[in-house]
Amino acid sequence: MRALRPTLMVCLLLSLGLGGCSVVRPWEREALARSDMAWEPDPLEASLDSHIRFSKEASLSGGTAGGGGCGCN
Amino acid sequence: MSRGNARAARRARQRRRRERRLQRRSGGSQALRALTTSALALPGLAERAAAAGAPVDYRADYRYARYSEDAISRSKVAVGGETERYEIDIHQFRLEAPIGQSFDLGLEVAHETMSGATPWYVTPDPNGGDDPIQVMTEATIDEARTDVLLSGNHYRDESVLNAGLGFSIENDYMAYNGSLGGERSFNEQNTTVSGGIGFSYDLIEPEDTNLFPERPDREDKQSYSLFAGVAQVLGRNTQVQTSLTYQHQRGFLSDPYKRAFVENSPIPDDRPDTRNQFAWLTQLRRHFRKIDGTLHVDYQFFFDDWEMRSHTIELAWYQTLFDRFRLVPSFRYYSQSQADFYAPFYVTARSDGHAASDYRLSPFGAISGGIKAETRFQTWSLLWDVNVSYQRYVSDADYALESVDVENPGLVSYDLISAGLTLHF
Numbered sequence: 001m002r003a004l005r006p007t008l009m010v011c012l013l014l015s016l017g018l019g020g021c022s023v024v025r026p027w028e029r030e031a032l033a034r035s036d037m038a039w040e041p042d043p044l045e046a047s048l049d050s051h052i053r054f055s056k057e058a059s060l061s062g063g064t065a066g067g068g069g070c071g072c073n
Numbered sequence: 074m075s076r077g078n079a080r081a082a083r084r085a086r087q088r089r090r091r092e093r094r095l096q097r098r099s100g101g102s103q104a105l106r107a108l109t110t111s112a113l114a115l116p117g118l119a120e121r122a123a124a125a126g127a128p129v130d131y132r133a134d135y136r137y138a139r140y141s142e143d144a145i146s147r148s149k150v151a152v153g154g155e156t157e158r159y160e161i162d163i164h165q166f167r168l169e170a171p172i173g174q175s176f177d178l179g180l181e182v183a184h185e186t187m188s189g190a191t192p193w194y195v196t197p198d199p200n201g202g203d204d205p206i207q208v209m210t211e212a213t214i215d216e217a218r219t220d221v222l223l224s225g226n227h228y229r230d231e232s233v234l235n236a237g238l239g240f241s242i243e244n245d246y247m248a249y250n251g252s253l254g255g256e257r258s259f260n261e262q263n264t265t266v267s268g269g270i271g272f273s274y275d276l277i278e279p280e281d282t283n284l285f286p287e288r289p290d291r292e293d294k295q296s297y298s299l300f301a302g303v304a305q306v307l308g309r310n311t312q313v314q315t316s317l318t319y320q321h322q323r324g325f326l327s328d329p330y331k332r333a334f335v336e337n338s339p340i341p342d343d344r345p346d347t348r349n350q351f352a353w354l355t356q357l358r359r360h361f362r363k364i365d366g367t368l369h370v371d372y373q374f375f376f377d378d379w380e381m382r383s384h385t386i387e388l389a390w391y392q393t394l395f396d397r398f399r400l401v402p403s404f405r406y407y408s409q410s411q412a413d414f415y416a417p418f419y420v421t422a423r424s425d426g427h428a429a430s431d432y433r434l435s436p437f438g439a440i441s442g443g444i445k446a447e448t449r450f451q452t453w454s455l456l457w458d459v460n461v462s463y464q465r466y467v468s469d470a471d472y473a474l475e476s477v478d479v480e481n482p483g484l485v486s487y488d489l490i491s492a493g494l495t496l497h498f
Contacts, residue, residue, distance in 0.1 A: 009075035013146040023261050024306045031360040032308045036399070038365040039314060039356055042460070044165045044493060045445075047181070052140065056485055058409055058433050059375040059383040062300070062318040062352030063146070 078137035127175050127228040130497050134167040143209060144368075149482035151196065155209045158485065159189035175228045183220040189213060192483035194332040194339045195417045195430040203379065205417045207482040208339075212328070220244045232257040235269075240311035248275040252298070263306040267316075271298035279329040286339045294324030302354075310362065315355040322348040333428035334418040343428050344414065350377040367391040375409075381434070383409035384474065401445040408438040408474040417479050438472025441465060444490075458495040464488070 024032065031037065040046040050061045142158035150156055163185040171177050190209045198206055222239035234255045241248040252270025273296040279288040302316025321345060331342040357370040369389040376382045389403035412434040414427035422428070443464035450457050466487050470480035 023254050024309055025261070027155060028309050032240060032364065033307060034176070034360060034367065036393070037312065039358070041391070042385075042493070043352055044134050044167055045491070046461070047183070048138055048163060048165065048491070051183075051487070053407075056433065056466075057383070057407060057439070058381050058412070059373070059385065059407075060318060060320055060352045060377075061349040062316060062354030062375070063174045063375050 080249075105121075110135065121144050121364050127226070127269075129172070129247075130170065130306065132167075132169045133496045134165070134493065136163075136165040136491060136493035138163045138165070138489060140487050140489040143486045143488075145192075145209070145483070149204070151206050151208045153494075154207070155190035155211070155213070157213075159187050161187045167482065172225075177226050177228075178232055179222075179224045181219075181222040181224075184216050185215045187218075189216070191330070192432060193330075195332050195482060196334045196339075197418055202480075205479060206480055216243060218246075226365075229415075231259065231262070245280050246275070246277050248273055250274075254300075256453040265304045266300040266302070267304070272296070273298075275324075277325065277329065288329045289325070292325030292329070294322060294326060297321045310360040311358070313355070313357045315353070318354070319353045320350045322350075327429070328431060331429070331431055333416075333430045335422050335428050336419065340428060342431065343426055345427060348379060349376055351375065360422055360426050365393045369403075379434075381410055383407065398451045399447040401443075401447070403443045403445070404473075405441045406438070408472065408487050409436065409437040409441075410475060417481055430481070432481040432483035432485065435470075435483055435484070436473050436475065436477045437468050437470050437481070439466060439468040439474055441467070454495040454498070458493075458497075460493045462493075464490075475476075 007030055053059070054061060076109075130469060136308060139160070139162050139291040143161050144156045145158060147156055163183060165181070165183045167179065167181045169177060177346040190213055191212050193208045195205045195207055206482035216242060216339045220239065222237060224235065224237035227234045232255060235253070237250075237252045238251045241250075250271065250273040252269055254263050254266035254267065258265045275296070276291070278291050279285075280289045282290055298318065298320045300316055300318040302314060306312050325441065326346060326348055327344045328342045332339040333342055350433055352372045352373055352375045354371065356372075358367065360367045367390070369387070369391070371385070373385040373389040374383075375385070385405070385407045387403065387405045389401055392400045394400065411460035412429065414423060414425070415429050415431075415434040417430055417435070419428055443462060445460055445462035447458060447460040449459075466489070468484045468486055470477035470484070
């Protein structure tokens with residue numbers, strides 16, 4: 001039970017208003033494994049969009065820890 | 074069972090076997106591809122809520138994109154100034170390759186060429202109007218940039234370790250970056266935690282220093298990044314991920330090609346030499362089986378110690394049609410406040426000496442919308458994905474969440490078209 005506590009806390013925090021948390025088994029992951037369920041389904045598109053926004057706006061692009069270069073006109 | 078019924082049953086069995094074969098070749102491969110898609114991107118957030126296995130297929134991507142910034146309105150530009158802005162062509166190439174049972178390597182190369190005029194500084198309206206005037210660079214600028222990133226993953230039972238090394242070259246700019254990250258799944262792979270660190274060293278050697286002696290000959294900056302995230306499966310059709318990213322920058326953070334109009338004179342752009350930025354990103358993915366569509370919702374809150382705040386919300390709908398076509402309409406809203414030292418122009422100089430009139434540091438909002446069409450086909454044992462997309466981005470002070478007193482005349486809008494090809498082999 002002690003080991004489950006962090007998991008339950010995470011579920012609670014993440015699932016507020018989203019219908020709760022349940023364990024999904026590997027054979028139930030057909031939809032989760034779809035390409036359109038990926039966080040970034042098209043990596044080149046995501047990389048380009050991120051670079052263009054970096055050159056037009058002042059915000060940091062969250063979720064990664066790398067990258068560099070300017071190309072800021 | 075009659076002979077006709079037996080034949081029909083046999084045909085049905087053969088059809089089901091054919092479908093299963095196709096599913097294994099296409100759907101199965103698609104599922105695997107989904108598990109590995111962007112696994113070779115920069116070390117970052119978990120690819121999905123459960124740690125992915127090592128890819129078994131090679132994959133090559135090519136993408137061409139062109140974006141054109143709208144010409145700046147004649148009424149916003151100083152008399153005789155250039156109104157045409159940048160046209161940018163970008164070629165991207167990416168290759169990912171499995172190495173043995175538990176490693177993969179990825180190489181991403183981007184090359185972009187830029188041509189056009191760019192905002193230089195802002196002055197009050199010489200005719201006494203309320204709206205400031207943009208002074209553009211005097212000549213069309215031609216530039217090129219090449220960016221190379223090598224990355225790799227090591228897959229273990231419940232975890233993935235990743236690393237990346239890259240560099241970016243322009244005529245006057247050089248950047249080196251590296252990163253290390255990892256993710257670990259637990260709770261029967263329903264929960265994945267991820268984290269990483271990154272470093273970038275940027276060196277700038279501005280051009281035309283003989284014509285503009287105020288430009289420095291050589292400056293540099295360093296960026297240190299740190300992020301941590303957690304992804305959670307919320308059901309058979311839903312997953313969510315949230316992360317915090319921190320970046321510390323130090324060194325030359327000004328723009329050597331820009332000026333600010335201070336006490337009736339244009340002086341070099343001057344910004345603080347440190348910056349601490351935080352981004353909180355949350356992403357939701359939900360698939361709707363009955364209509365074969367998937368909803369993407371992303372929200373990011375950003376703030377930094379230049380007293381900038383921003384909110385970004387992105388929505389996309391992935392609609393699959395006839396199994397092999399997909400239409401993806403998307404929408405994005407962005408709003409930022411201004412940096413504390415920013416002003417369109419300065420009647421009196423600031424006591425700390427900072428001065429910047431760059432539209433990127435100004436308060437504004439931006440709305441963008443796009444549509445993308447994708448299809449997949451197979452020739453022999455090769456699987457091809459082809460896509461085309463269009464995006465329109467418009468920024469305006471009126472779109473900002475908070476009211477803006479004076480709009481920066483340099484705000485940019487653009488059209489982006491692109492076409493991409495992916496080959497799995």
